[in-house]
Amino acid sequence: MTAAQLIGTVCGVGYLRPAPGTWGSLAALPLAYGLHQLGGFPLLALATLVCNPAGIWATACMTKGSTDHDPSEIVVDEVAGQWIAIWAVSLPAWLHGLPVTALWPGWVAAFLLFRLFDILKPGPVGWADRQEGPFGVMMDDVIAGIMAAIGVALLAGISHGVLGL
Numbered sequence: 127m128t129a130a131q132l133i134g135t136v137c138g139v140g141y142l143r144p145a146p147g148t149w150g151s152l153a154a155l156p157l158a159y160g161l162h163q164l165g166g167f168p169l170l171a172l173a174t175l176v177c178n179p180a181g182i183w184a185t186a187c188m189t190k191g192s193t194d195h196d197p198s199e200i201v202v203d204e205v206a207g208q209w210i211a212i213w214a215v216s217l218p219a220w221l222h223g224l225p226v227t228a229l230w231p232g233w234v235a236a237f238l239l240f241r242l243f244d245i246l247k248p249g250p251v252g253w254a255d256r257q258e259g260p261f262g263v264m265m266d267d268v269i270a271g272i273m274a275a276i277g278v279a280l281l282a283g284i285s286h287g288v289l290g291l
Contacts, residue, residue, distance in 0.1 A: 130187035140199035150201025154208035167220035185260035210271030211236035214278035239274035
């Protein structure tokens with residue numbers, strides 16, 4: 127397996143069937159947890175920022191000469207998007223000195239909202255998905271991750287602010 131394949135498939139996770147995108151998103155969760163444990167939100171944010179150009183490069187290598195610009199085995203985009211969704215959990219845990227596992231409902235919401243936006247591709251997610259090339263492959267998941275992070279923050283605000291839980 128080449129370096130591009132290792133990155134693009136997240137060490138082969140993208141070859142799992144069915145639903146490789148869901149497997150990629152699931153693989154992102156323990157990776158995000160480990161990054162947060164090692165360096166808090168700053169390390170998770172840095173890893174996400176590195177993941178994006180690495181994913182664009184890996185996707186370019188894996189799709190070179192192919193008519194399929196977004197093969198299902200490429201799941202590094204799901205990892206990047208899922209990590210962005212988890213920012214809404216990692217940042218408040220880090221800022222308030224809380225164990226990131228104490229915010230477990232946020233992890234569930236981040237996963238579910240990210241998968242929902244990635245599958246349904248509403249608005250800007252769909253626009254990015256229609257862009258040809260590696261940038262589009264990564265951007266639809268980045269935007270889905272941003273939308274999921276906003277959703278997690280809104281749900282936390284409702285839960286803790288309005289409902290007082």
